[in-house]
Amino acid sequence: MWPFNRKGPSGFSGSSLAEEVTQGIDGTGLTALVTGASSGIGAETSRVLALHGVHVVMGVRNLSAGERVKELIMKEAPNAKIDVLALDLSSLSSVRNFAYNFNALDLPLNILINNAGIAFIPFKLSEDGIELQFATNYLGQFLLTNLLLEKMKATSQENGVEGRIVIVSSDSYKMTYHRGIQFDKINNERRYVFFFFFFCPF
Numbered sequence: 001m002w003p004f005n006r007k008g009p010s011g012f013s014g015s016s017l018a019e020e021v022t023q024g025i026d027g028t029g030l031t032a033l034v035t036g037a038s039s040g041i042g043a044e045t046s047r048v049l050a051l052h053g054v055h056v057v058m059g060v061r062n063l064s065a066g067e068r069v070k071e072l073i074m075k076e077a078p079n080a081k082i083d084v085l086a087l088d089l090s091s092l093s094s095v096r097n098f099a100y101n102f103n104a105l106d107l108p109l110n111i112l113i114n115n116a117g118i119a120f121i122p123f124k125l126s127e128d129g130i131e132l133q134f135a136t137n138y139l140g141q142f143l144l145t146n147l148l149l150e151k152m153k154a155t156s157q158e159n160g161v162e163g164r165i166v167i168v169s170s171d172s173y174k175m176t177y178h179r180g181i182q183f184d185k186i187n188n189e190r191r192y193v194f195f196f197f198f199f200c201p202f
């Protein structure tokens with residue numbers, strides 16, 4: 001069987017659609033932040049959450065692409081509540097600005113979906129001097145989550161609904177350096193392999 005079709009205890013599989021998973025759920029009163037919402041899984045997640053009444057904040061690095069996704073969702077659901085905010089997870093100052101702007105909206109935060117991510121890219125340093133993939137997929141998400149954690153806890157205490165932090169990941173985590181992440185070599189271009197196979201020598 002195609003592994004993505006194998007159902008887990010929830011009754012859903014990796015092939016289940018967002019609309020199937022959320023069938024019958026009313027998200028009115030909830031607020032969700034979706035990173036990387038300008039395309040792919042993030043755009044679809046935003047769309048389906050908004051269709052179910054969730055107030056969606058889209059964190060995107062390309063604002064015009066984010067606005068286009070918002071327009072499409074609004075065509076389908078004219079009453080949808082959606083905000084688009086600038087967020088570049090590879091930049092620690094952008095993450096801080098985003099958290100500041102998010103807090104300025106004075107919204108609750110029930111659901112944080114850390115979806116944005118990059119993979120298989122050539123070696124490059126972020127503006128903070130950190131290997132770009134690590135900066136984007138780990139440090140940016142970690143800082144963002146920490147900056148929003150108090151807001152999530154306060155929301156949960158106020159409305160009695162448990163919050164959720166979702167980290168969208170990849171099976172590629174299985175294809176890593178044999179000795180794990182080598183933090184002391186993370187910015188070393190000569191040790192960088194953009195795509196790993198099981199026989200990677202490092």
Ligand SMILES: NC(=O)c1ccc[n+]([C@@H]2O[C@H](COP(=O)([O-])OP(=O)(O)OC[C@H]3O[C@@H](n4cnc5c(N)ncnc54)[C@H](OP(=O)(O)O)[C@@H]3O)[C@@H](O)[C@H]2O)c1
Binds near residue numbers: 035036040060119169
């Ligand atoms: N699709 C798959 O089969 C698959 C498999 C394994 C894991 N995943 C994971 O699922 C997540 C979504 O993937 P996808 O397939 O929907 O890919 P995608 O269409 O490329 O979406 C990735 C999103 O992340 C955004 N992003 C990239 N770098 C960013 C940054 N520095 N700051 C803010 N946003 C940034 C992209 O923005 P731009 O539009 O501006 O580039 C894009 O909106 C990723 O974390 C990916 O690793 C997907």
